[in-house]
Amino acid sequence: MTATSTAPAATDQAMAEFDRTTSRWGRATMIAGLLVSIAGPLYLVFAGGLDIAPAQLWIAFAAVAATFGIIWIVEPLTYYPILGPAAMYQAFMIGNISNKLLPAALIAQTNIGAKPGTRRGQLASVVAICGAAAVHLASLALFVGLLGSWLISVIPPAAMNVTRLYVLPAVLGAVLVQAIVSMKQPRTTVIALAVAAAVVFLVLPAVPGLAMVSTAIAVLGTVLLAWFFRSRQPASKARPAQPVHLE
C-alpha cells in the first residue's frame, strides 16, 4: 500500500481537510434538519386553522424547557469525548445515540482493529454511523411508515382507544426504571422519588394551580437536594460522569 510511506504532514493535511468538510457540511445539514423538523409543527400551529394563542405555545415550551433544559446542554458535553466532532453532527440528528449509534461505532472499530480516539477509529465510527442510519431509515419507513399505517387502519377502535389513553403510563413506568438503573445513583434516586411523591401527592392536591409547573418544581427540587446531600468521597473514588441516556 502506498499510504504507508506517506509523510505525517500529508496525514495531518488529509485529516484537516476531513475536519473542515465534516464541520462545514455537518453544521449545514444539521441546521437544515433542524428547520425541516420544526416546519411541520409550525405549519400546524399557524396555518392549521386551530386558533392557538402564542402565549399557549410559549407556556408549553417553557414548561418543557424547565424540565429538560439541563439535559439539552449536558448531553452534547458528555457525548463529545466519545463521538468526536464529525460524529456529533450525525448523532444528534439521527438520535438513539446510546442504544444504537455508540454500539455500532464500537463494533466497527473492533472489526477493523482501530482504537477509539485514534484517527482511524474516528473515521470508522463515522462510517459505522452512516451504516446504522441507512438501516434505521429503512426500518422506520418499512415498519412504522407502511406497516404501522396499515396496523392503525385494521386495529379495532376499542384497542386504539386503550392505546391512546394508557400509552403515557405504559412508557413512563419503564422509562423511570430505566433511568434509575442506568444512572446508578441510589442517593439521587431516593431523593428524586421522595421529591416527586411530595410534589404530586402533597403539594398538588393542596395547590392545584401548580399543576402546570409541577415537573419543573420536582426537577429543581431534586437537583438542589441531590447536590446538597451528595456524597463527598475523595475525587479519586468518585465515579466519572455517566453519559445521560435520553437521545
Added chain:
Amino acid sequence: MHAPMAPTGSTDILAIANAPVLWLCVAGVFGVIVVQSLIFLRAVRRAAPSVQMTPADIRTSFRSGAVSAIGPSLAVALVAIALLALFGAPAVLSRIGLIGSAAYDVSAAGIAAGTLGAKLGDESYTQSVFAVAFFAMSIGGAMWMIATLILTPLLRRGDAKIRAINPAAMAIVPAAALIGAFACLGFTELPKSGTHVVTCAVSAAVMALSLLLAKTLGKSWLREWGLGISIVTALGAALLTSGS
C-alpha cells in the same frame, strides 16, 4: 384541571396528524440524513488512505454499523408503532424514530398538554392540544441540535471553561434532573384511574425484569427491547383491566 380549549374541540387527531405537509417534512428529514451520510462517506474516503484505512476497512465499518443497528432499529420501530395512535405517523417518524426519543417526546407532549389543562389520549386531547404538544416537543428537540451546533466548535477548540466544569456536578445534576422529571411524570399518571396504576406498575415491573435478566443472563438484546416489551405488555394489561 378543567380548562379544555373550547373553539376547536375536535379530538380526531389523526385527521390533522397525517396532513400531507407533515409527511413532506418527514421526507425532508430523511433526505437531509441521507445527504449528510453521503457527504461524510465521501469525506472519509478521501481521508482514509492517509491513516492506513483501506476501502475494505470502510466496507467492513459500514457493514458492521448496519448489522449492529438492526436490533436497536426494530426495537425503536416497535415503540414508535405503539405511539402511532397518539401522535400519528409523521410526528412519530420524525420525533421518536429520528432526532428525539420516546422518553423525551412522550414526556414533553404530556407536559405541554398539561399546561393547557388537557391530558394526552382522553376527550380533552383535541387537535389544538396535539398541535401545541407537537410544537413544544419539536422546539424542545431542536434545542439539542442548537446546543450541539454551539458546543461542538467550542469543544473542538478545547475551550478550557467547559472542561473545567466540576465532574461531580456533571454526574449528579443531569441524573437528578432526569430521575426527578420521570418520577414526577410517572406519579402524575397514578391518581388518574386504577387502570393507570396497573399500566404504570406493569410497565415498570417488566422493565425491571428485562434489565435484571439482561444482566444475569448476559443478554444485551433484552436491554434494547426492554422499552418496547414493557409498553406492549403494559398496554395489554390496560386492555384487560379497563375491560373493553
